[in-house]
Amino acid sequence: MPLQAVRPKILGFISEQASAWLVALVVLLAGFALTAVVAWAAADLYQQQVRQRFQLLVNERYSRLQERFDDQEQRLNSLRRFFVNSDDVSREEFDGFAQPLLLRARAYSWAPRVYREQRGQFEKAVSAQRGTPFVICELNSTGELAPAPERDEYVPVLYSQTQSLLGAPLGFDLLAQPLRRSVLERAQNTGKLAVSQPMQLVGVEPDYATGVLLVAPVSHLPTSDQSQNEPYGYVMAVISMRQLVADGLPKPDRDNLVMQIVDTSDVQKRVLFESGNAVASSDLVGARRLTLGDHVYALTLRPSQVFDQANHSSLSTILTMGGLLSLLLSALLYVLVSQRQRALKLVEQRTAQLRLREQELRGAHGQLRSVLNAATQVAIIATDLRGVINTFNAGAEQMLGFKAEQVVGTHTLESLHLASELEARSASLSVALGKRIPASQAMLVESPDNLHQAREWTLVREDRSQLTVNMLATVLLDDHGLWIGHLAIYLDITEQKRAYEALAARDRLLKKLSAHVPGGIFQFTLEPQDNWKFIYASDGMRDIYEIETGVLQQDAKKVFERIHPLDAERVRASIRLSALQLSHWREEYRVLLPQRGLRWIRGEATPEELPGGGTLWHGYVSDISDLKRVEEELRALSITDSLTGIHNRRYFQDRLKAEMVRLNRTSGALSVIMLDIDHFKRINDQHGHAVGDGVLQELCKRISQRLRRTDVFCRLGGEEFMVLCPHTDGAQAYSLAMELWASLRSVPMEPVGIVTASFGVASWRVDEGIDGLLLRADSAVYVAKQAGRDRVEAQSVC
Structure with a gap:
């Protein structure tokens, strides 16, 4: 009877396959319901947290702004006390005291009261003191400063310490304009700080022109029979609302709040400051009152889009994760219920695959034999644990002259090697490893300092001639990891050795020639990544820079460390120019050597462009210190x-x-x-x-x-x-x-x-x-x- 006919039923009528789908559906619906409840609770908690964060930001921003307003009042009061406690304040004393106060204020100014009969004498005295003509002036219809007409009283700006690049409007009469006259009268009447209505400031860059004027009257200290003297001048703080409010706050693309400041006493309700960032789509709003002098300002704060992005709701994440978790849990239950059916199918598939793999292995064994025989330039020889050869490919036959039938089962790997070489190798391995290594195993044992690397050996051909090869030996393991023999791979390196010997002879000749050339010969490359490198440096380079040639080839920057600091950048620039124009390089420069001190060097090189990018120079350097010394002596004699x-x-x-x-x-x-x-x-x-x-x-x-x-x-x-x-x-x-x-x-x-x-x-x-x-x-x-x-x-x- 088939296995499928005896599968059990759940509740006697639901098949095992149907029950898996039913359980998965119930779990999926329950998970969705639980996810909806959690999402509702998380949304409510999110709204509360957003309101709390917004209120914290509003309170912090309000506190910071009020501190700045209070700080401006304190700074102006300190300047007023400086004038009150001094009989006469010079321009240098004013600049020295007001300069440190310029923090978030465009300017501090002193304006004395001048009456009609005092104007001429006052202008002459100030002109003589300043060394330049001084005239009491006001803005004309074109917005330029012009001499003020006759009036009973003037309040001209005499001293000014400003941050503006446009300079101070010295001589500007503050009584010439209604807004400034109004704030002066209020300061005079109350004897306290007074703030102007929003105005366009004079002598200030256009970006900072919108602001207010903070004025404090300056009177002499009252005598015993006086309660308060009439002010004889005013100290003023020119405050740009943009500088006072925005300085030090986050940039618009990072600010969480959108601010707006309006003067409550202004009938037109003009905006003194408004943030440049975008307002978020939220009903959150914060309102505070800021005081400066005798004015109250309405501060309105709303969340920005940055705040909205930083406090995004996790509702979608909860719904997504809850839905995915419910789906995964239902799928997991479905998998567990249907595991038995899938396991049986998997066993059947594995059985069919094993049968197919057995057939493939049989074909692969024949292919491996063909591959071994096809490798005619490489000798591949395998042995058993006793060292007897059991595999001898066609490359081994061609290399050594033996036939596979002659050596398989009869010859050992030792019989193919030169006996004297095996004995010398055996003795050195015995000393290095601290135990006796027989000569028959010398070619198979690796020394501690040469693991898994090919080694040069001498083989004996059938005709008793010798052949130099590189040999790489490894162990052979069966399917259970047991050691069953060795595998040796030989490569004929006769032609390679001849090439190496020819290259060595050329290098020796080059070294002899360069040793008789005064100075040093070099090959230098500059790669696109600004990588400096000496690919060749003669022994003369060591004498020139007192740096070993091996160190030069590893790090070319050692040479530039020897060059005199006043010449180093010029040498680098000339090298880059030579690389750019492929022009002949020639420079004379100084080097600071540890032993010989300051020396003069002359270098010349011819560049050529490399195929892969970069530049290669062939050149030489020589010591011209003696020539430079003779030149200096001749110049001194002349x-x-x-x-x-x-x-x-x-x-x-x-x-x-x-x-x-x-x-x-x-x-x-x-x-x-x-x-x-x-x-x-x-x-x-x-x-x-x-x-x-x-x-x-x-x-x-x-x-x-x-x-x-x-x-x-x-x-x-x-x-x-x-x-x-x-x-x-x-x-x-x-x-x-x-x-x-x-x-x-x-x-x-x-x-x-x-x-x-x-x-x-x-x-x-x-x-x-x-x-x-x-x-x-x-x-x-x-x-x-x-x-x-x-x-x-x-x-x-x-």
Whole structure:
């Protein structure tokens, strides 16, 4: 009888298959009902939480804004007390006190009261104090500042400390406009802080122009017989509602609230501030009262779309998850009930698959044999546990010259290897592993430092010739994981070894050639990802940068760490430019070496574009420090007098030209002092030229000690000298010449005694050239000599 005919019935009339569907349906309906109840409760809880979160945000925002309003009152009161407690406040004192107060306020200002009869004197006094014309002004019909007409009283802005880039409207009369006049009158009448109606602020960027004016009257301290003095001026805070309210709050795309501020005393109910973010579709609203001075502002807060997105309802998630859970539970019950039927079907399918797999394995065994024989370039040899060969493919026959019939079942793997090589390998393995390894197993045992890697061996062919191969050996396991033999795979590497030997010979030749080249030879690549790399570096690179070549090839950035910081960016930029234009690279730069210190390097390289992107350079670097040192020495010799060690005529002419260019561009002062040793020919004739040279050297020493660092002392030739004095007028140069004259004649020189000189001083005149300046200095020296020598003569006035 079939198995399906004896399946049991549930309740005697419902089949097993029908009962599975029925249970699944009941569970699904019960799950849906429970999900609806949970979703209703969650929705109610969500509404309560949203209201609580909104109220917390409203209270926090209100507290923050009221603190800011109170802070502005406190700052303005502190500024008023500063004026009350001071007899006279200068502009610098006002700026020093008001600067730190500029937090969320556009400006702080001081405006004194000026009466009609005081206006002229007041404007003159302020103009003299400021150094610029000062006029009491007001806005004309075109919105520009113009002189104010005659009135009984003015309240002009005298001092102002502002954050605005447009500057302060100094001199602006606050009584010229009704809104500002109204707030001043209220402050004067009450003696307390007063706030203006919403207005457009003057001297403020358009984005911050909407705001209010917070005013505090300033009066002298009352005497014993007075209760309160009439205010003599006002301190004001120019407050932009946008800056006061929005500064420091979340950006519109992140703000949870939409704010609106309206002045309750404003008949037009104009909006002082309104958030730029979108309002959420919600009935939640919060209303608060903000006070500033004598005004009350209505603050209205509504949730924004950001708040709506951050507090989205989980109702859809609960319904979705509840429905899915109910569906999964009903499906699970259905699966459990119908498991027996599916299990029986699965057994039948598995049985059919096993029979099919058995047939496939039989075919695969034949295919494997064909694959082994098809691998003619690789020798594949398998052995049993005793080492006797039981598989010998066609590649092994072709490689070793044996036929499979000759070796299978008769030869071991040991018989194919060179005996001396096996014994040497056996001895090294025994020492490494601490136990004796027989020679017959040496090719199958792996050393601890060379696991699962191919090893080079020597095989003996049938004709007794030797063959070098790479061998990879592994164990063979049966279906139960038991060890049944070994598998060895051999690859002929004769041609590979020849290629390696040729490459090694080429590398040795390249190394010898590069060792005799001064400097270093390199190959350098720059990949698209800004990856710098040396693919070749000769030994000379180690001497240039004091970095091992192996380290250079691993990290090319080590070279740039050696380059002088002032040259590094220039070298990088030139390399990138060479890569961009594929142009020849050539640079001279400095390196800071740990042992040799500062050295000069010259590098040249030729770029080529790589197929996969990037650039490859072939080039060399060399040390040119000695060449640079010679260049510096030659340059020093070209501008130095060899006898005295001071600058020569050539250097003086170059410096004088440079100074004249500076004067023509920026103006300023410049003077020269020319001196000629008196009776120097007599010194040479009486004492010899060696003594004369000593006199020249001693004179240069004495004068150099008296000169400033900015002065330039030069020898024009023979016994004539010149001192170039930048930024020095005629009087200063004459004073310096007198000091030089006194220092020269104060102490005698051995063996000639007192040596004197005639000095001539000339200072630069506007539109005068080099020749004219030098001619006047030379003329002054001539005048000194004609007047008896040993004196200082100033420039001619004509």
